[in-house]
Amino acid sequence: MGRPKYFTPNEVSLHSTLGDLWVSYLGKVYDLTPLIEEHKGDVLLKPIIECAGKDISHWFDPKTKDILTHVDPLSGCVKYYTPRGRFVHVPPPCPRTDWSNDFGRPWWRDNRYEVGILSAKTRWIRIINTLTSQEQRLEVCSEETLDEILQRYLRYNSHAGSYTWKHNSVSLDMSKTLSENGIPDEDEEFYHARMDRDLFCQSICLYFNDDLTEF
The missing domain is CATH 3.10.120 (Flavocytochrome B2; Chain A, domain 1)
Incomplete structure (x- = not known):
């Protein structure tokens, strides 16, 4: 299973x-x-x-x-x-x-x-396609790996598997969660600071690999 x-x-x-x-x-x-x-x-x-x-x-x-x-x-x-x-x-x-x-x-x-x-905790992320400059905002589950988040993103880009996913210029491990990849969930900090969490969410940049594959 x-x-x-x-x-x-x-x-x-x-x-x-x-x-x-x-x-x-x-x-x-x-x-x-x-x-x-x-x-x-x-x-x-x-x-x-x-x-x-x-x-x-x-x-x-x-x-x-x-x-x-x-x-x-x-x-x-x-x-x-x-x-x-x-x-x-x-x-x-x-x-x-x-x-x-x-x-x-x-x-x-x-x-x-x-x-x-x-999901015990959801979070919002921005996914930016550096090839097309298109940006999508997704609500994802904190327990999901990047591979599972990729599956969510396929509705916007069926070739998402042909990109390298990076955060702050560091390639992400697609078998790990956002937190395990060092992408913090800052909702609690925003709450204590009485700031609107919708004003900011972490971004992931996609870089095309030139090996087009389709899911």
Whole structure:
């Protein structure tokens, strides 16, 4: 298996329709579109649909990785805590004969829906093509290597692999992250200085190698 793909919160938010529904929780990203299709028309989908494209980590206990629970004040029993309303695979509050529990794993424990990892910290960079003088501003995941960032940049330049990537005139190791290449993330410094981080972001310059290759 290859290295897991990282996603920015903004990328997750773009998948917010019934035909393309993603959520993130506990650091992972999940495509719940098949679940929505399987239970199409079920009112128990409502809480999930309302949170399409969002992070729902607050639904879960980070230790057990299960839905949060509480003690029902009326029955004294431990039950799932679902303030937005009961959703798919959550048992009803009282025993019922019309609820099927033979679905196997509940969706939040089913790794078939997992598509990647939610970035713990994103950052913005400028990529400058010194051959064409074109510049692109990209939001990337701090955990990504330069090779993975290159994949993001291909939409702007399909020949990106034919360039040497440099920062401050130093060639970058494409197998390492921005920080590992000595490109600092200065967001915290900007925050403490009460400066707008959008006013400045680190730049990477691309130098053409004369060995044109296309991805």
